[in-house]
Amino acid sequence: MPFPPPRPVTAPAQPLPLRFRRPDGWPEPSSDWVAANQGWEPPAGWVPVEGLAPAPAGWSWWRRDDVGWSAVSAAIGARRRRGVMVDAVVFAVGAVLTLIPATLHLDIAFVFWGAVVFGPLSLARTLAGMRHADRTTATLVRSRAAEVGQTLDRVAYADHVTAAGPGALALEAFLARRRIEAWSQTGSWPADQEHDGVAERFRITDDPRLSRRHRAATVVFALVAGIVLVAIAADAYAASRAGSGATPAAFEPPAAEHDGARPSG
Known part of the structure; x- marks a missing residue:
């Protein structure tokens, strides 16, 4: 008997962020139910x-x-x-370019009020978010679970309507039956209780559009900061040239004017 052909090894699916702890004697919930109710706290006696x-x-x-x-x-x-890194850099650059003209007593002045005012506020908000990372994660997981639950219900009902035809249940009746079917004493559920790729809905990925906006904003800020830095350097150079061209005679008191009259006495 020939050996079966080898199967490709695939990476295991990402597990859900939370695992449901069922009390003793309770049946096992389906994977769809667990995904759609991540972090939900049932009321007492439920x-x-x-x-x-x-x-x-x-x-x-x-x-x-x-x-x-x-x-x-x-x-x-x-x-x-x-x-945090972006907020800190933006604030530091804005503060330096705002203070340099005042420190050097130049004729020009720039106030990067957006970077100076909103930079620290954004930095403080980001640092506070890092302190409450678990709370932020839990909130995001519950939000994603609600979206996953709505999607699964919609997909399961569409499949039910297609399969049942004219005898399909109303949406409310179907969802009520589906919630009961999500619990099984034998550990086996109907096909619409276990959809593939559900856990992947909880994967957090970077939005390329957001990254492009950040890069564009960074480039614009860098260009503006560079132009301001060149203007400050040019003004400082002009001021130094003007100061070096002055002669001591310019600071001497004016000589007495002689009108040709001889002094009396």
Whole structure:
């Protein structure tokens, strides 16, 4: 009997940021339900299907997946760190170019009020965001979960309408049945309860359009700062030339005027 052909090795799918902790005796929820309810805290006494005992008081419903959570929080942290660097550089350059003319007593003056005023505010906001990185990550995960849930419901209902035809359920009735079907004592669910690629919806990627806008803004700021720096240097050079051309005679008191009259006495 010939050996089967080798299968290509694929990278494992990204896990979800949070794992659901079901109380003892509860069935396993489907992967779609877990993805659509990431971080959701059920009210006291909530049970997914009838006949189950409520969870103990103070039950912790979720725990972080080391890989899935890091995939989200690390991307957010990288964005925050880049933001801190950009804000600090913009403020420093704006402050220097604002103070140089005043320090050298030049005839020209530039006030980069946007960089001087909003730079520290943006820097403080970014630093505060880094301090609350876990809160930011949790908020983002819940927001993505809501979007994923709406998408999965819409896709599952479209498949149901196509398969059932005239006998399709109304949307509300279908969603109610789908929520019950998401819990299985045997660990097997209908096909519409497990969609591929759901966890990838929680992957944080850089928006190339946003990167282009940042690059364009950086180039514009650099050009303006360069032009101002050249103007400051030219004004300082002109001032130094004017100062070096003055002679001591210019600072002597004017000589007494002689009208030809002899002094009396």
